[in-house]
Amino acid sequence: METFALQQWVERKIKNKGEQDIQDYQLFRLRKVLHYAYRNSPFYRDLWDNNKIKPEQISSLSDLARVPLTEPQSLIKDPYGFLCLSLGEVARVFTLTTSGTTGAKKKAFYSHRDLEQISDFMAACINATEADGGAVQILLPRRSPLGQADLLARGVHSLGRMPLLTGVTLNSEKQWQTIAEFKPSIVVGSVSRLYRLTQESCLHHSLEKMGVKAIIATSEYLSQSMRRRLEQVWGCQVREHYGLTEMGLAVAQECPAQDGFHVNEADLLVEVIDPETGRTLNQGEEGELVFTTLNREAMPLIRYRTHDLSRLIPGRCRCGATLKRIDKVTKRIESIIRLGEEDEIYPALFDEVLFQIPEVIDYQAILDKKGSQDCLVIKVEMMKGMSREVEQAISSLAPIKRNLAAGRMAKPEVEIVAQGTLRKVSRAKKLILDRRPQSQGSPLAIR
16 A cells, blocks of 8 residues: 555655654744744743743653643633734634533634645645545535635645535535536535435435545544445545644544544644643553644644544554554543443444444434433434334443443433434534533543
8 A cells, every 4th residue: 555645745745844854843843833922922921931931941842741731711711812913914713612612612813824724734635535536525514715615625626626615505415416417526524414415315316326436524423334334325435534623624634544543743743641630641542632733823722632532543554654643533521421420421422323223314312300310312313213223222332221220310212303303504513412400511621
């Protein structure tokens, strides 16, 4: 297997900056961004002064662990304190609601150069699918200019390919009609939208005959059963993409080996920390992903806590790339809900069992109280099938089974809803709605 094309892109970018070794490049960029942020960001100047840290004290990549972590709450409380440019030099502001909170807004600022770098990496991700030629259909929200869909379209256009921005408001039949007419070689979209398109279209159309050579799934967790279903119906490989708005949307991409996400190490430093203590963990240990931007102009972020839980995969990938790989993000701190004293549940648990049922299109999980017991209500869209299958799948999960046996949980309730009821038009990630009074909430937080 040839070296993953994304590795080649990173190496070219580093060499264009006059460096040969990725670690030398990262250290050079790190020291530059630390000095840049200290000079221009009131937030970082105050944070580091209060912790008696100066940029010149960081002389190696390992020294980065001495720098204080940046909390997402700080980005909510004082986003303008992160700005290193005037507002007149800002080309795009992303405003997003944090998962698991109500009304709390983050702002992420980008300059024109920042946006160009995002589009460049997105183009590299498209190129790395090795699906040469053909249009790229983009099933991502288009509620404002220069958003994720538009930036991806710019990247596609730079490759000499045609972007088809069909957005998220078209129903599955109209999305399929676009595929049938323009024959895109790649389809990009969030996991839930791609899966809905697949489930609703395969009843009436032969999707494997559409000529799609690769599917890029992003924004949400992709269970193994969903991957198998997508690849079977479309007759092509599914590549996952990992991104965060705060990090510039595009962070890492899966290779043909489908064994983790290769990180854009030309623009980002990645660490994994213990979410309770903040201690830096070794490769292979699961913890919270932390990123440092190396080339951000408008709003650099230094050791930014993502609340995404994963690990750095040790060893070299089968594709030949040496870029660091992060494992699948199965849960966010905000997505974890306690059951009893020891058990926890999160959406990926339900994804793994519910999407093994071929008729399931999507679901919503709600946790409430029924007297003294927890009660799980599952709203589910199905092409056909009975609620009994869903109930059995949920009850088979170890945390649910234990709490049912202990009498702490009532029998799960399943409500079959009309097709289209759960269709999303926003970028919000799936969460279990915890409506229990005095909910325990997430168990993880740095003390």
